[in-house]
Amino acid sequence: MEKKHYLMDVVLMRLVLITVLILYHAMCIHTGAWKPPIEGFQQIVVYDWIGMLPINFFLEAMVLISGSLLGYKLLLKPESLTFNICVVKKAKRLLLPCFLFSILYYIMFLDTNISLFCIVLHIVNGCGHLWFLPMIFWCFVITYLIAKFIPSRSELQSLLLVIFALMAIYNPLSSLPAGLGSVGNFLFYFYAGYLLKLGHLKLPIANSRNIIIATSTFFVMFLVYMIIRQEIHPTDIISKAAKMLSMNIAHMMMCITAIFTIYTTANKPCVIRYLTDRPQLITISGYCYGVYIYQQFILKLLYYRTPMLMLVNKWLLPWIAFVIALVVSLLLCHLTLRTRWGRYLIG
Known part of the structure; x- marks a missing residue:
């Protein structure tokens, strides 16, 4: 069940x-x-x-799903915590499609007159939307290393979660290639999903009051985000940094509240029964x-x-x-x- x-x-x-x-x-x-x-x-x-x-919110929520799937797999089969399953198979699953479809994407939509080195770099990074695939691959690798070599004590997991949250607000890895540059923005959500499915992270009670608060917070933060984005035009470095930091904090609050609402709604018994009776939706998913x-x-x-x-x-x-x-x-x-x-x- x-x-x-x-x-x-x-x-x-x-x-x-x-x-x-x-x-x-x-x-x-x-x-x-x-x-x-x-x-x-x-x-x-x-x-x-x-x-x-x-x-x-949607990219972060997709990353959380991937992290929770890893956590659930390791919960059911702890012996799955191997390099072959968590790294090699994920490379085949994520990097191979990324590179093949990036070649096609580059030929169809990008400039083929630049140097071969730049073209290869684009493909390795993931062309267009395909950047997401190497990024999520590195989330699997990092979480595998944490699960394999760092003791699974609650205080260490909490510390890592705080560190990853700070990285999501200010990403120090942004200049790295091959998907690593985006990992800092998303590792918090991957690791949170991983801990959530292992039972090491608990969400607030999914009652109507909390869902209303979360939804209201999301739309208030969205309004704040859009006002900062459109109305504030800083000219000096400090003001630009303040704008970026404010938008990133608002973005994280939107992600957390939206994920809480979607995740708790998806776990309601009536929703589960509805989907269970409709296998065509399971196929489409x-x-x-x-x-x-x-x-x-x-x-x-x-x-x-x-x-x-x-x-x-x-x-x-x-x-x-x-x-x-x-x-x-x-x-x-x-x-x-x-x-x-x-x-x-x-x-």
Whole structure:
């Protein structure tokens, strides 16, 4: 029963997070994260706000899922704490697809006239959205080393969690290549998920009062974050550092409150029963890794390689692109997983 309970919460979180991921990327032409698709393109302010909403929690929540999966696996099978399972297999699972799809991404969307060294560096770092894969690989490696060589005493785990939280606010590793530069931003959430599933970290009671407080805090912090982002324009180094620090603290508070709300909702018995009775949703949740890889390719093609912008009303454009990317990504995953090499890459 515990295994089914755990799998069901992961199912819901994956379904929610992969949906908001595609929504965020569909709005990237309005948030400034992607370059304007055509000269003179007018960004829509409300879509900037809609696009910035999911980016302030969904990646961290996805990382927490990965950490909790590792913790749950080691809880069930402590003998799985081996270099082969925790490092070698994760390298095959994460780095191989990263490098193969990064080569394709680079050929399709990036400048091929630069030096070979720079091209290789881009690919190793993960092109486009694929940067996430080497980053999560290093989270597995670091957590494996901690579990293997550092005593699992509660005070040490708490100290590490505090250190990783401080790194999430100010990342001292940001200049490192091959995914290591992003580890500092996300290791806190990975390790928290790991401890959570081992039972070494407890969340507040998931009653209505706490969920309302968490949700309200998220939206207040989001408002603060957006005001700082749009209205404060520092000119000196100290003011710029203060702005960055303030935004990072607000971002962490949004991540923690959103994850609490999603995770506790996913663990409600009624939600678990609902998902248990709908195996098709469990199947779709298994596509999420492939959807993550495919969706940005589709959106980039729609925005930069088709006349879609000329044919669709600008207010409808991101919503239509969102639906197309979601449906086509699911279809591509279904077809890919029917092949042996596809199951090896994204299965």
